[in-house]
Amino acid sequence: MKSKKRLLVLLFLIILIAACAKEPIVKEKKIAEETCKNECEKEGKYCIEGGYIECGNFDIDSCLEVGLSVKCPENSYCVNSQCIKKEEQPSEEPIIEPTPEPISPSTTCQTNLDCDDNNASTVDKCFTESGLCAHDSYVLCQTNADCDPVKLGFPAKCYDIGEISACLTCSSDDDCRLGYCQQEPLNRRKCISRLKGQINVGVIEFKSLDTQFSNLFYCDEGGSKMLRSPCFENSQIIEEHNFLDVFNNQDGEIVFDTFIGEQHALSVYYLPTYIENQAQKYGITDLSINLDVEGPFDITAPFPEAEWTTPIGRPVIGSDKLLEFFTEEINKQNIDTSNYDFVFILFFDDWDLKGRETKFTSTANFVYTFINVQTSGPPGVTDDPLEAMIHEFIHLFEAFDKYIEPCPRGNYWSCCKDPDGLVEPNKIPKYPQNKACLMCGGIPLNEDGESQAPQDLFEVEICDKTAEEIGWK
Numbered sequence: 001m002k003s004k005k006r007l008l009v010l011l012f013l014i015i016l017i018a019a020c021a022k023e024p025i026v027k028e029k030k031i032a033e034e035t036c037k038n039e040c041e042k043e044g045k046y047c048i049e050g051g052y053i054e055c056g057n058f059d060i061d062s063c064l065e066v067g068l069s070v071k072c073p074e075n076s077y078c079v080n081s082q083c084i085k086k087e088e089q090p091s092e093e094p095i096i097e098p099t100p101e102p103i104s105p106s107t108t109c110q111t112n113l114d115c116d117d118n119n120a121s122t123v124d125k126c127f128t129e130s131g132l133c134a135h136d137s138y139v140l141c142q143t144n145a146d147c148d149p150v151k152l153g154f155p156a157k158c159y160d161i162g163e164i165s166a167c168l169t170c171s172s173d174d175d176c177r178l179g180y181c182q183q184e185p186l187n188r189r190k191c192i193s194r195l196k197g198q199i200n201v202g203v204i205e206f207k208s209l210d211t212q213f214s215n216l217f218y219c220d221e222g223g224s225k226m227l228r229s230p231c232f233e234n235s236q237i238i239e240e241h242n243f244l245d246v247f248n249n250q251d252g253e254i255v256f257d258t259f260i261g262e263q264h265a266l267s268v269y270y271l272p273t274y275i276e277n278q279a280q281k282y283g284i285t286d287l288s289i290n291l292d293v294e295g296p297f298d299i300t301a302p303f304p305e306a307e308w309t310t311p312i313g314r315p316v317i318g319s320d321k322l323l324e325f326f327t328e329e330i331n332k333q334n335i336d337t338s339n340y341d342f343v344f345i346l347f348f349d350d351w352d353l354k355g356r357e358t359k360f361t362s363t364a365n366f367v368y369t370f371i372n373v374q375t376s377g378p379p380g381v382t383d384d385p386l387e388a389m390i391h392e393f394i395h396l397f398e399a400f401d402k403y404i405e406p407c408p409r410g411n412y413w414s415c416c417k418d419p420d421g422l423v424e425p426n427k428i429p430k431y432p433q434n435k436a437c438l439m440c441g442g443i444p445l446n447e448d449g450e451s452q453a454p455q456d457l458f459e460v461e462i463c464d465k466t467a468e469e470i471g472w473k
């Protein structure tokens with residue numbers, strides 16, 4: 001009898017150890033993957049064929065973009081980011097072939113009025129020092145219909161600004177329902193939103209026609225209960241829940257009694273609760289997120305090709321391309337997103353159930369977030385998609401990632417910044433930390449940068465520096 005009891009205790013311990021064993025640190029890597037790619041090599045102005053470009057960080061992400069792009073006039077070449085006339089070319093310099101494309105003489109100018117870069121849709125600016133004409137980033141318009149968000153890469157309206165009308169996100173603070181209008185480099189004005197007040201958020205879900213979902217199982221493991229996907233061998237299924245029913249459950253969570261206490265299967269409707277609770281931690285009490293979920297809709301067109309792959313081979317489609325693809329789907333299926341301040345576009349991706357490549361890596365741009373939701377589940381328990389959604393959403397409010405990639409302290413793909421990526425930077429000893437910062441993703445375990453994935457959203461916090469960035473402090 002006694003030995004039978006001992007056997008039971010042993011069995012219980014084995015189950016407990018099995019249940020506590022964490023998966024390898026995949027999650028924090030996954031969040032690190034959604035970073036951007038440098039469009040140009042180094043900051044500053046430098047020569048390209050037939051002209052020069054300005055390379056710098058002009059937007060929210062940490063990568064470099066091409067800003068100014070100048071074509072040198074006919075009979076001139078670029079030397080040290082300047083267009084030099086052919087006869088001025090120093091004889092010792094190697095001859096650089098001029099661009100074969102004919103450029104009209106009007107690309108040289110004295111004032112903005114006699115300046116035209118031959119692109120009809122852009123406003124041109126005369127750079128008086130060089131006498132060169134180059135396009136500014138204004139796109140001319142007469143009505144709002146001329147400002148196609150897909151072509152522009154950002155949502156815009158047609159605004160009068162001085163002598164011209166241009167497609168802009170805003171022209172003054174009054175145009176921003178939330179936040180204020182900020183002049184971006186090269187005139188890409190945009191509303192800088194604050195995560196405060198009443199905010200309308202739409203979640204538009206997409207899937208493929210044959211998307212496979214793994215369900216969530218409530219399992220009886222010899223007297224003890226646990227949520228799994230699927231149940232262990234030899235354990236009984238008490239309840240089986242459909243992935244989408246769990247993910248889209250309107251109550252926000254389903255609570256299950258288990259032998260470790262409670263397990264919460266969180267749904268997409270938990271997102272406002274999580275963010276509002278975090279805001280209250282910083283004394284922000286007027287935040288109210290109104291969330292609508294629509295779908296899932298079947299996509300009708302094949303996905304665009306990946307534009308590049310991450311160092312571990314995950315395909316990345318840039319947010320401009322994703323916006324173009326999904327906007328087309330939204331239009332085709334007559335989905336109205338006009339009432340939303342922010343739009344989540346979710347795609348249910350069954351890549352690992354079907355043994356093929358994932359479609360794209362989650363990203364954010366202006367008011368849109370594009371989230372790849374892995375359907376191999378279990379939905380709502382590991383909170384992976386929910387955490388990715390909130391992480392990307394927070395990016396829309398001028399918040400930056402709090403990880404460094406690659407990790408400078410140890411041999412890891414990425415690690416959390418110290419102190420900005422630590423929930424308790426003043427803890428003694430500092431490591432291991434108990435929770436993860438949302439904008440880093442992993443729970444840091446030691447100085448070297450090792451970390452583990454949080455078990456659920458209850459182990460993830462919006463940390464001080466991020467709160468500061470989004471206007472909560």
Ligand SMILES: [Zn+2]
Pocket residue numbers: 031034391392395400401
């Ligand atoms: Zn990020």
